[in-house]
Amino acid sequence: MSALANKNQKKELKEVKKFNLRKYREYNKMMRKKRVPESEYLTKMKNPENIIEFDNLQSYFYTDVGTVKAVDGVSFDIPRGKTIGVVGESGCGKSVTSLSIMRLLQGPQGQIAGGEIRFNQQSTGRVLNLAKASIKEMEKIRGNEISMIFQEPMTTLNPVFTIGDQLCECISLHNPQMNKKDVEQRALETLKMVGIVREGILKNYPHELSGGMRQRVVIAMALACDPQLVIADEPTTALDVTIQAQILDLLRELKNKINASIMLITHDLGVVAEMADYVVVMYAGRVVEQGTADDIFHHPAHPYTIGLMKSRPMLNQKVDRLYSIPGNVPNPVNLPAHCYFKNRCESCVEACSGAYPAMISLSETHKVSCHLHREAGAAVRQAGGAKKQTGGKQNVQ
Amino acid sequence: MKQYIIKRLLISILVLFGVSILLYGIAHMVPGDYVSNISSGNQNITPEMEQRMREAYGLDKGPVEGYISWLGDAIRGDFGTSFVYKEPVTSIIIKYMPATLALAGISMVLELLLAIPLGILAARRQYSFTDYTIVAIAIVGISLPSFFFAAVLKRVFAIGLGVLPISGMVTARANFTGFALFADMAKHFVLPVTVFVLTSMGSYLRYVRTNMLEVLSADYVRTARAKGLPERKVIAKHAFRNTLIPIVTLFGSMIPALFSGAVITESIFALEGLGNIALKAVYAGDIPYLMGFNMFIAALTLIGTLVSDVLYAVVDPRVRY
Amino acid sequence: MKRMRQALALLLSVAMLTALTACGGGGDQKSNEGGNEGDSNANTTQEEGNETADNEEDNSTEKESGGTGTYDTLVIGVQPLDGVFSPFFYQSAYDDQVNSLIFESICELNPDGELVDNCGHVEVKEEKAEDGSTKYVYTVSIKEGMTFSDGEAITIDDVLFTYYVYADPSYDGMSTFATLDIDGMADYVNSEKPLWKAISEAGKENTDFTNWTEEQQTKFWEDLDVAGAAFAQEIVDAVIAGQEEGAENPIQEGDVKGAAASWGFELADGATTLDFFNAMVEQYQGDLATLSDTETAGSSLADLLGETYTQMVALSDVNEIRGIQKVDDYTCTITFNSPNISADKQVAWTSIMPEHYYGAGFSKGNLDSVKEKNTAPLGSGAYVFESYDNNIVSLTANPNYWAGEPKIPNIKVQTVNEEDKVDLVLNGEIDVTDPSASTEIIEQLEAETDKASYTLVDNPGYGYIGINAERVPDLNVRKGLMHLMNRAPAISSYYGELGAVIERPMTPTLAEYPDDATEYYGYDPAKALEYFKAAGYEEKDGKLVKDGEQLTITVGIGDSATHPSTPILTQMANDMEAMGAQLVVNDMQFNILNTEMTGGNLDMWVMAWGNATDCDLTQIFGSKGGSNYQRYSDPKIDAIQAEILKTIDFDERCKLVAEELDMIMEAAVYMPVYQRKNMEIYNATTMNLDTLPEETTTYYNYSKEIETLEMQ
């Protein structure tokens, strides 16, 4: 019996490998293609007010044990000039979503398998599907129109180049018309903006700076070219608490100073509450709830969101024990057909064993993917007669 | 930095001292007494003559006495006179060094020139056909003894096809001068260098590949990409500079390997270099030369290690001495 | 730091550039050269060759590859040179090959190995001396009007200088000139001795106190008693310590008589160690040096005497050898005290060395200035030394050569590997070389006769297996071992036509070799077992034992993987194992085998002798012979050897030699194995083979007529 199972398992593994190999080959072929005709990636925004629209994004990792669907059918929008918070446990696909925008998934294992990421490029007035755009196009966008702040300031800076080298590299790359002096001037300005005013900072190596300083440099690098969208991927996780506060202050300050959208990825609900206009809650590679900060914090609808809120320590509440959601995230390789949260859910109903729940609008801005709210959603639909829904596709506004 | 180098040099001298004791002790145990060697084939040599020769070569001294007198001379730069060549050891080393240095130097540069780009290429294309091919060739190269490669290459290219000379350093028949001589010598070096490169490139290549793989998955490489740097530049600047760090540490260990390898390669291709002579010296019991040669390489190795440590500081700003 | 980095970058790029140009250059050269060598007559390749030559701006290449098709350089392939190009101090035969081109000797060997005139002449005359003894006077003369390659005239003084260097007390080269019994030679060579030797040799009654005082002498004899007693004590201790546990009559502590008896000396009861020592002195007839060397049980007598007696004393200031006299500018005489069949070769088959060049700074006992010229030889031979680098010795024709300027303008002597020799000739890289012959090489050469030709001559030496008679003292055991050597199949399959089994330990190239000798010990394991049993060995539990010890023989062989005698040992080991005995085979590097053999640490060894020029076997088989590694001495052999050396009549000598060889065979210490052929191959595409000597023998090859050799 077990031998048979073993055999089956082996056969399966073999097939996985074969499949992966095909995927890798496809990927390498795509990467090697020098020119991608514009028509393949030009598209239209659903709402020109948005800067980014995720439409059924699927980012998979083809590993030896099987395909890991890290992001599976995520759809939400980032409006221009707004801050959007993406929350969820580690491994829920937040970072993969952000890396997908930049097309920085570690290939050939990690690839965007489907869906669109529509980017409203202001400088050219075009709308690009970033999931398909040519690498050339991406290189123009990266660091220039969309920039990213990573979570580990210790390792995100190259240890063998000076701060100046790394900062100026970014500026001169996207502003070829600037001469060396201007670039340096600009670098210093940006540094000043993030609160670093120090003699000879440009000549310093990363290891000569403290963690907070380094994170400021990383932020400066992200802001150096006046991006339209800044993706901050857990910018404070790796820092001391006091430094965290400083960096958050800085981000909040910058939010007002620059005219850019911010996609803030974090598992810290407090940060989101303070900064975000909109919140997206992700679980196991899918969006389970989305809405304005007010919707999510004051009227959480999805049991998972509720759990998250409960597990937050409150200053003015006395509890014996902090709440924690029981159970574990399901195995990302073999995801069940039913709602992924079912095993951990305290308020399961009959329907939960059925198909994965569709997105349900609770209000104009508030959407949730849970069988508990089927009726409520229907009510809204009837009342508002609002937009049509297809599959799990949803818009924030 | 200066202080560090001085300290290292002092330690190196200490180490050299230890090396010399070890070497002298072992060399002195060698039974192949030079005098009995040269006299045994000659029917007419009498025991008295042998004794006289032994005294002349200083072979009648004990190990401690011998070592002290050797050390005393060595400190003054006198490593004695080679039994076989009847010339001061230092001048023999100087005379035969160019061939070995040329062989070892060119091989080393070529090894690095091939190992680094190929290693990077393999890492970039991990799990691709290119990757597998490069790694397979590299591993086959380090899976066969060098003399085997040498014999086969010689058979194919020199004897079979006749496109390259079989052995030696220059074409004896032609009196080449100037550039022609240089070209002629280069031609004679093609096979030995190929053997060298084939048989040792593999380990460096794998080393580069592993390091590159690690660097490629590093956060700062992602950062560089996120800045919008073209992939070429990401690899050439950000990744490469970081792979360089472990590579320079290889520098020190390459030198003894090269010289040890030179012993074999030089003897197969009849190149008159230090290694070939060392082989002869072992067979003939030429203790002064052996001591001089081994000390020379030990010193070179220590210098190599020092240089690689200094280079380490050059390529990695985090390292400060 | 920044500057350092830049420097590094610069350095690296320079290195790369060099490597690249080197490779590029190599590649270009390749194609041209290949074409040139492949077919030097085709017009197209000729043009290519010309182009190369033009580009290279090199005269000699142009000459070589330009239309005429002639070669001006002969390339001789030799095995690694030591670079000691001096007839005085060379050690390798290959260095000597170079020397023979640069230096010219007075007389030479003809194809039959007889000494004939070259640029000089030697003759011998018996003379009665005043004291009634017979002296043998050799008169050496050289041609008049010869010059060295630098134009300096050659006179007999150069010859005398050569003799004096060979005879110098500090001489450490290969020549044994200093051991010849030339009148006054001993006084000249041994003019210095350690004090203790000098006093002891002078004897107790000595009254000549020029070199030491009377007190010193008396003190010495007193000290000698003390040291002698200590010397004997050491032996006694060694004997007692060395006896086996539980021997029947153990020698008690302090029993000098017993110990001496086991050492081979009969003493009276209650003898002291001093008595023991005196007994030894008596046996050695006062020759303390030999006594000390042979009997010692650890310390030498000199050690025990102390440092005062080891200092050297000059016995006399002899600055000339009485027996060597200059007659005129071109003649000299050498007077021998005793007859010596090889004396003519010793005095006349020697290179003439320019005194004006090598003699500067030479004084008795100091050869440093002569040695300094080791790498820059100058002589009167056919060729002049130019340089030695990149593995190649460059020589040019000597216009002053006495027999006329050689026809080939340049000779290059290149060191090559033994394994590459044939291919190098076939590829056209070298012209003449001497690979070790094998049937496969012959086959290969026969298939390409248009490219190379070869000659085969007998090697003036032979391979043998020796047995140490001290370690294997029982004649029956030695004979048994001899009967286990199955030589014929091994030699026939290794050498084929190129070697033959020989039956007596002397090279058959010598005229005195008894050609009618028959097999002395045939391969016969049954007979061997009989001999072992006769020696007292018995079979016990499948083992051949005597006194509880298994018959075990240790044999040494060098480079067994390619040795012709290897199968003999394999078979022997197998047969001995079947009998219950053991053959321990040690595969050693040649130099170690040598040391072990000379040190007497092997029961049996496989070796070869080379370069024999006369039938004097005293060094090998004489009881005092320096190469008597089998450690077997027989007064009868000594006597017959002495007889042979004095027998000038050839037929008589042959008879004696045959008798001597039979005696040696009977002693079962030497098993002659093979006599092989030496091979020389010549490049047929570059050399004019018609100009090679008509007859090539062991003693005569192309280099003897190098001046008339021509290229194509």
Place this chain on the structure above:
Amino acid sequence: MEDLQERNQLEQDEFEQNQVILTPGQLVAKRFFRNKLACVGLGIIIVMILFCAIGPFISPYGEYEIFYINSTTGEEVRMKEDSVGGSDMGINVKAPISSAHWLGTDADGRDVMTRLMYGGRISLFVGIIVVAIELVIGVLMGGIAGYYGGAVDMIIMRLVEIFNSIPFIPLMLIISSVLFASGVKPQHKIFWIMGIMGVLYWAGVARLVRGQILSLRELEYMQAAEATGIRTSKKILKHLIPNVMPIIILIATMDIGGVILTESVLSYLGVGIAWPFASWGNMVDVVKQSVILKNYINIWLPPGICILLTVLAWNFIGDGMRDAFDPRMKR
């Protein structure tokens, strides 16, 4: 509510059952066997070991048995027979491939196939023993240096430098000359050579192990272990050794191949495994005779292939091990 809990429990169990928890060892093994090349390597080694261990029992010939041939009848005669003394006997050298000699005979008239089996025993054995010795010394010295630091470290590291500065081949040549003279019996020489190679190689291992231990000491859990005040022996046994194991296993697999090559080079230089014993190294060194290289491919190619495959296999295994332990681990 209870119902829900029960159900949850059930599903949780199911979940855990699906998600097989593997021990680190199993994980390594699993990753190792997923590497195809490593499996091929392991296969080659097993085949080679079987070939060399069992082969000699099957082969009808001895390791150094020579074969005679009657030159008139062409009949082959074995060494043990009485007729080998006959006058028309020659040795059956360099015989071609035949049913009696599957790979022919070598230049001394011995069966190549049989020698290949015996030679493999020696080559594989040398590789494993040398590595074992270098590991024992290297781990001990490196461990002491890394663990105690200070003056001990200083002295050991200087020793390491001394051993690193000596060119291996010239030294090995000298040492094996010494060996001959010290009266080592030929059948024991191999053990001496293994011992000496092990002793000469320890320095590299010591440096790696020391480095590893130094970096381990910096790790949090080590400091935590120290803070809890556990005994030194326990600290070494439970924390240091298991963490040094991967690097030790890596060195072992990588070096075995290298040692096999070195043995062949020593044989080539005439100081390796002594006659009459066979090793792949001394069998393949006949390539230096161009006559054999050219005409008798059956003599030199089989041992060459055996060396190539074996060293290749060890390399594959080493690579597989490295990837299995930690895909990012460097040497």
